[in-house]
Amino acid sequence: MRTETLHGFHAAVPPILCVNGGSNMTSMDFSSSPSLKQLVYDNLKERIINGELKPGTRLREEDLSTEMNISRAPIREALNMLERDGFTMIVPRKGAIVAEVMKEDIKYIWEMRALLEPYAAKESVKSIPPEKIAEAKNKLFIVLEHPEDMAQYVNSDLEVHEMLVDYLENRFLKSTLQNMKAHSLRLRWAAEYDNEDTQAAIIEDATREHLEIIYALEKQDEDEVYEAVKKHVKNSAERLIGANYVNYNQ
Numbered sequence: 023m024r025t026e027t028l029h030g031f032h033a034a035v036p037p038i039l040c041v042n043g044g045s046n047m048t049s050m051d052f053s054s055s056p057s058l059k060q061l062v063y064d065n066l067k068e069r070i071i072n073g074e075l076k077p078g079t080r081l082r083e084e085d086l087s088t089e090m091n092i093s094r095a096p097i098r099e100a101l102n103m104l105e106r107d108g109f110t111m112i113v114p115r116k117g118a119i120v121a122e123v124m125k126e127d128i129k130y131i132w133e134m135r136a137l138l139e140p141y142a143a144k145e146s147v148k149s150i151p152p153e154k155i156a157e158a159k160n161k162l163f164i165v166l167e168h169p170e171d172m173a174q175y176v177n178s179d180l181e182v183h184e185m186l187v188d189y190l191e192n193r194f195l196k197s198t199l200q201n202m203k204a205h206s207l208r209l210r211w212a213a214e215y216d217n218e219d220t221q222a223a224i225i226e227d228a229t230r231e232h233l234e235i236i237y238a239l240e241k242q243d244e245d246e247v248y249e250a251v252k253k254h255v256k257n258s259a260e261r262l263i264g265a266n267y268v269n270y271n272q
Contacts, residue, residue, distance in 0.1 A: 058092060062100035070109050070120055071208040081110065081118040107201055123209065131206050132259040140252040142190055142199055143235070144244045149189040158182050159236045165229045169222040175229065182232045186251070209262060224261055231257060
């Protein structure tokens with residue numbers, strides 16, 4: 023039986039696996055994993071989100087199979103999952119390519135976030151453990167001390183938003199918000215994270231808004247949490263609109 027391994031996969035830091043080049047990373051054995059296709063999906067999605075895989079990049083099953091040292095079946099399934107979630111497109115005679123990022127995507131995604139995230143936060147406010155809130159709060163204070171640390175900011179941002187979703191009972195709402203969060207992260211990497219002139223100010227503003235959410239969670243005030251999340255989503259959309267869009271299609 024063939025042992026299937028995936029080169030360069032990780033869950034917490036930006037991946038370095040290349041599509042059209044080798045990797046000097048040692049392989050990691052995922053033969054005991056219940057879902058190899060999920061590992062491939064997560065790896066490719068993360069690289070699309072952080073811009074390592076640019077819009078229009080062809081994702082060849084054969085290349086990925088060779089580089090990841092796995093069969094083509096889980097790769098094919100992962101590419102289909104990525105298409106389903108809007109990260110890739112299947113083009114005749116080309117196969118899978120990374121989907122383009124359009125300016126209008128901001129409007130569509132943030133409209134949905136404005137409708138759903140405040141409601142989700144209000145629904146989950148009494149279910150979030152106090153220790154999770156305290157942990158997120160401490161990370162936010164560290165970000166304010168070091169706004170130049172992009173990795174720390176991204177980690178704190180994800181923790182706050184994931185915390186609001188993870189404790190939802192409504193699994194359909196949870197799934198929708200998780201997919202929207204991934205797409206919004208991709209948009210932000212393409213805009214504000216590439217704009218070094220405004221990066222620190224954006225990080226400080228967003229982090230202070232995250233703290234407002236945390237303070238409302240500490241009080242378990244549903245209405246205050248709702249308004250804090252609503253304000254944050256609105257402001258984050260405005261920050262994106264004012265960011266550098268050289269990486270977007272018109």
